[in-house]
Amino acid sequence: MTTRSQAGTESQDAPRPGRGDLAELGVEGLRSRVAEELVRTRERSEVLTGSVDDDDLTRQHSPLMSPLVWDLAHIGSQEELWLVRDVGGAEAIRPDIDDLYDAFQHPRRDRPQLPLLGPAEARSYVGEVRTKVLDLLDRTPLEGRRLVEQAFAFGMIVQHEQQHDETMLATHQLRKGPPVLTADDPPAAGAEALPAEVLVPGGPFTMGTSTEPWALDNERPAHPVHVPDFLIDTTPVTNAAYRRFVEGGGYDQPRWWSEEGWAYRQHAELTAPRFWRRDGDGWLRRRFGHVEPLPPDEPVLHVSFHEAEAYARWAGKRLPTEQEWEKAARHDPRTGRSLRYPWGDGDPGPEHANLGQRHLRPAAAGAYPLGAAPCGARQLIGDVWEWTSSDFLPYPGFGAFPYREYSEVFFGPGHKVLRGGSFGTDAAACRGTFRNWDLPIRRQIFSGFRCARTPRPGELG
Numbered sequence: 465m466t467t468r469s470q471a472g473t474e475s476q477d478a479p480r481p482g483r484g485d486l487a488e489l490g491v492e493g494l495r496s497r498v499a500e501e502l503v504r505t506r507e508r509s510e511v512l513t514g515s516v517d518d519d520d521l522t523r524q525h526s527p528l529m530s531p532l533v534w535d536l537a538h539i540g541s542q543e544e545l546w547l548v549r550d551v552g553g554a555e556a557i558r559p560d561i562d563d564l565y566d567a568f569q570h571p572r573r574d575r576p577q578l579p580l581l582g583p584a585e586a587r588s589y590v591g592e593v594r595t596k597v598l599d600l601l602d603r604t605p606l607e608g609r610r611l612v613e614q615a616f617a618f619g620m621i622v623q624h625e626q627q628h629d630e631t632m633l634a635t636h637q638l639r640k641g642p643p644v645l646t647a648d649d650p651p652a653a654g655a656e657a658l659p660a661e662v663l664v665p666g667g668p669f670t671m672g673t674s675t676e677p678w679a680l681d682n683e684r685p686a687h688p689v690h691v692p693d694f695l696i697d698t699t700p701v702t703n704a705a706y707r708r709f710v711e712g713g714g715y716d717q718p719r720w721w722s723e724e725g726w727a728y729r730q731h732a733e734l735t736a737p738r739f740w741r742r743d744g745d746g747w748l749r750r751r752f753g754h755v756e757p758l759p760p761d762e763p764v765l766h767v768s769f770h771e772a773e774a775y776a777r778w779a780g781k782r783l784p785t786e787q788e789w790e791k792a793a794r795h796d797p798r799t800g801r802s803l804r805y806p807w808g809d810g811d812p813g814p815e816h817a818n819l820g821q822r823h824l825r826p827a828a829a830g831a832y833p834l835g836a837a838p839c840g841a842r843q844l845i846g847d848v849w850e851w852t853s854s855d856f857l858p859y860p861g862f863g864a865f866p867y868r869e870y871s872e873v874f875f876g877p878g879h880k881v882l883r884g885g886s887f888g889t890d891a892a893a894c895r896g897t898f899r900n901w902d903l904p905i906r907r908q909i910f911s912g913f914r915c916a917r918t919p920r921p922g923e924l925g
């Protein structure tokens with residue numbers, strides 16, 4: 465079956481109480497909220513796995529990705545482990561497949577060789593797990609154990625499925641063939657001229673969170689950080705700006721690259737962002753099966769950390785640290801508080817940010833004026849994940865929860881932090897405090913960046 469499917473769904477556009485206010489919903493309100501999120505998330509997974517035929521589902525489109533049918537059954541397997549068995553205390557449904565869907569046992573490139581559940585079996589398995597979960601949601605006390613306080617385990621599983629939905633969207637981007645997903649275009653940029661960069665004055669701010677109910681262990685706890693003066697780009701770096709770097713010989717000059725970055729650029733023979741192709745004097749890019757002229761005003765997409773870092777050096781700037789990024793996104797100088805999102809504490813709506821696969825491309829730089837941060841920077845949330853210069857490290861006072869393999873085993877200099885979510889990220893898996901991480905060579909993800917710099921002596925008067 466190859467049908468054209470709308471990736472955006474209407475339900476995600478309805479106004480919703482903020483997730484930070486889950487405590488105000490009461491137990492029954494919390495249960496219906498969880499059920500809504502589970503159902504909404506599953507609809508997305510069904511679009512991503514129902515828009516291609518069985519052959520496409522079971523095939524590996526890139527050694528970087530799992531077959532889509534692995535993601536699907538893995539979503540069910542994690543839901544079974546955490547909700548059916550751990551929270552619900554129920555008997556295992558398919559203990560025989562635990563190992564097949566353990567991401568730590570089998571690297572992605574090996575997954576097509578495993579005796580995986582077929583598409584029909586995988587669908588029936590995830591459906592059976594979900595029926596059990598909705599049943600236990602009605603009768604499980606949501607207190608008395610940290611795992612279930614404010615329905616944390618359910619929130620974790622919603623986020624897990626949403627993260628795989630973004631991963632599956634990246635697989636769709638890698639698959640060959642005609643387009644199967646459609647969505648409306650994002651809003652245009654406003655007509656007003658924006659400054660190229662904004663100043664974030666030096667001083668302390670509160671980084672991370674101790675109160676966000678569904679925040680994951682690596683976002684905790686809230687802690688004070690002093691950040692000196694810095695300037696940050698108002699918007700992510702655009703295709704037009706990045707093209708100047710490419711055409712100005714940026715990929716041929718080692719002086720813009722770190723030693724490691726240059727070695728990778730040589731080894732992988734990089735000449736431009738992934739999915740770009742030269743076309744006479746111009747450039748084309750491939751996007752979910754469409755080959756189209758490179759849109760100059762859109763944030764650049766599918767660049768590795770190394771490419772982002774080289775561009776920033778070429779531009780006379782640098783990547784922001786993770787602390788700078790979060791301060792730009794959350795610090796409200798009027799109150800001294802850190803906001804949940806750049807625009808305030810309310811959950812993201814379609815007027816704030818390009819999230820949730822509502823659109824299958826980033827919006828032009830300068831869009832979403834209602835999503836601007838107090839410092840004036842735009843599109844910090846949504847559109848493209850933004851590489852920072854920081855290694856993925858624990859915050860002071862970090863405690864692994866509920867398992868070490870969620871974050872702790874990834875801490876260290878091998879992984880760089882990305883912030884802010886992309887058009888492929890759901891609001892449930894994106895907050896001002898949310899931290900993503902990846903290898904510095906990765907570029908099949910929906911990654912872009914913006915630059916920052918330290919003011920020159922005397923520049924600020």
Ligand SMILES: [Fe+2]
Nearest residue numbers: 538567624628
């Ligand atoms: Fe997973």
